[in-house]
Amino acid sequence: MPRWHTTTRGSQDLLATALPQMALEQPLTALNVMQLSSRLLGAPQTAREVADEDSGETRYQLLRQQVHARLVEDTAYLAETDDTAVRERLAELVNQTACELGWPLNLDDGFETVTRIHNELLGFGPLERLLADPSITEIMVNGPQEIWIERGGRLSLTPYRFETVDQLMQVIDRMVSRVGRRIDESSPMVDARLEDGSRIHVVIPPVSLKGPTLTVRRFTETGLEVDDLVRHGTATAEMMSFLRACVRARLNVLVSGGTGVGKTTTLNVISSFIPDDERIVTIEDAAELKLRQRHVLSLETRPANVEGRGQIVVRDLVISSLRMRPDRLVVGECRGGEALDMLQAMSTGHDGSLTTLHASSTREAISRLETMVLMAGTELPTAAIRGQIGSAIDLIVQQGRLRDGSRRILSISEVMGVENGEVQIQELFRFEQTGVDATGHVLGQHVPCGRVPRRTADILASGEDLDMHIFVAPDRPSGPDHPRRRLADWVPETSTAPLPLAAADRRRRSDWLPEGSPRMTLARKRKAS
The missing domain is CATH 3.30.450.370 (Beta-Lactamase)
Structure with missing residues (x-):
């Protein structure tokens, strides 16, 4: 077994056992390694040709070439199929060759050299x-x-x-x-x-x-949590609390944004709000979502084979998933005709589903959905498509990347339905940029827009706690349009929906109706009579 030359005591440990383990789908034989690397490694030089060279890189190149030449001649190595044994033999040859060239390596240099050669032969090289x-x-x-x-x-x-x-x-x-x-x-x-x-x-x-x-x-194995998004400034705790209530109340959510703005990360986080006892089917081109619930099925598209057959696209998987009895669908990204199937699924018993698409604004996201539905090859009129969108999508989360590279949820908007032939939306939260500091960092904050969601009664009816104060615009005076005063318009006196919770107790409806409001006056008259 190889031991590294060193002047420090206690460093005569095996380097081969310290090498990082490379995860391989299937073992590579040493012969395959040689075939893969034969073009990138040139003919070996002699030590005399670089005797006067002091460059560490030059020494490395010579050492690598000498090791490669020996590996090609090593029939036992070429027949080896075990990856660990391949690494051990590589470490032994590097140590032996370095000593013969008059460059004995200490433990650190040996580890660095073997790791680099190993990466070039079996790994991803400089990456x-x-x-x-x-x-x-x-x-x-x-x-x-x-x-x-x-x-x-x-x-x-x-x-x-x-x-x-x-x-x-x-x-x-x-x-x-x-x-x-x-x-x-x-x-x-x-x-x-x-x-x-x-x-x-x-x-x-x-x-x-x-x-x-x-x-x-890159993908983070542990994944980001709600607290991470809040800490990074992607959203506020109030916005994430609202999204949590919406997901658990089974509202359909669309995450929109450009390339590389963090749509998949946000989708991953809000997907974590789905209850653990629901059956979830995820559909992606390349699997990135990492849902932690117990009952999750992950489907991935497949390209065509060499003969051009066997391709499976997102739309195929969406149609197939509807036969799997899912409680919710989570589609990594809608790009084409699958948008029609997704909208129909959202409207026919698979409410609470989530997806993303590429669009630079909330309004453009609506237009993109219309275009993608037409890509399904149907002859649906525009009015029917917009009606489908208005009834299927509940929330649009618009994500963006600012000039300083930071990622933010730029707005959260609610789809209000269709009016006068147009899909109506109202903004609930938005990011307001106030400037740029001397270091180029974008300044700004997330603010509520002073509007109460149309689906408030549905959220409350699902048993979710929703603090209505999070919708109050900080610079908006308390007047007739204040969210607290308008709450009665969204939760009628005759509604059977449970009221918001304070601690563990349900609050009386009158607690949410300000003094002097018409609803409060009417409520007191009813109680007095």
């Missing part, structure tokens, strides 16, 4: 360091010489590079093959996901003119 950094939310590879990252909402160019186009393509092939996808000139675009749930999108020539491009959207 391994970036994938191990939890602060990075997105990785963008624009050809072999440009690797960008997003951290804290801001983009930056990294010093990491792929040595050749072939090396980049080998990493891409490794990524997509592990999830049963393929990438070639006949299929130059691929959506897939890594073992940790991160989503990847690949485009290669001839479609991509700059060379192979790879985008990795």
Whole structure:
């Protein structure tokens, strides 16, 4: 077993056992490793050719080439199928070769060298360091010489590079093959996901003119919680409390926004409000949602095979899911004709369903829904489509990314139905930007719009606690249009809906009706009589 040369006591431990374990869908033989890496590793140099070189990178390249040459000649290594044994043999050869070249490695240098070579042979090369950094939310590879990252909402160019186009393509092939996808000139675009749930999108020539491009959207295994969104300023605690009441009261929610604004993250969080005893079916192109309820079925689309057959799209899965007796549907994103099936499901017993779509505003989200319904190939008139939208969608959560890279829920709006042929919406909460500070940070706050939701009675009837004060606009005077005064219009005296809760006790209706209001006066007259 290999031991590393070192001058420090107690560091004669096996390096091979310290190497990070690489999760592989199927074991790679050492022979396959050699086939995969033969193009990126050049012919070995001699020690004399670099004897006068002091560069650590030059030494690494020579060491790597010498190790590669020995691995090719090592018949026992080529026959090895166990990944752990492959790593152990690699560590042994690195240590032996370094000593022969006159560069004995201490434990730290040895670990670094073997890890780097191992990543190039079995892992994702220069992307391994970036994938191990939890602060990075997105990785963008624009050809072999440009690797960008997003951290804290801001983009930056990294010093990491792929040595050749072939090396980049080998990493891409490794990524997509592990999830049963393929990438070639006949299929130059691929959506897939890594073992940790991160989503990847690949485009290669001839479609991509700059060379192979790879985008990795990172996934956090633990997922964000409500408190995380509040702490990051994505929403306020009051807004999340309202969304929780709406989800548990089985209102249909649409999350809208552009690319990379955090729609899936928000959908993940509000999906956590669904009760644990309900049967949930999730449908996605590349599985990202991580619902923690006990009864969850996850469906994922499938591309066509080499013969162009066997493709399964989101609409196929939506139709199939309706036969699975779901209590709720959660569709990762509506992009086409599946919008019609989703709207029909929301209106026919699967209320409380959730989905997202790409749109830059709440009003545009309505227009996008109309367009996608037409993509289903139906001959529905516009009035019928708008009627379907008005009756199926209850809330639209509009998400956006500000100039400083921060992500915010820009508005929460309620769909009021259809009037004069148009879908009517009213805004309940919005983000008001007030300026930008000296560091470029966007200043602003979330504020209520001073309107009471039309579905208040339904939310209260479901037994959910809803504090009506969260709808009061902070700068709005107490007048006839104040939410507390208008509550009686939304919860009639004859309603059987339970009133909001204060602590564990139900509050009297008169507690929510201000003195002097017509409803209060009428209520007191009724009580006196």
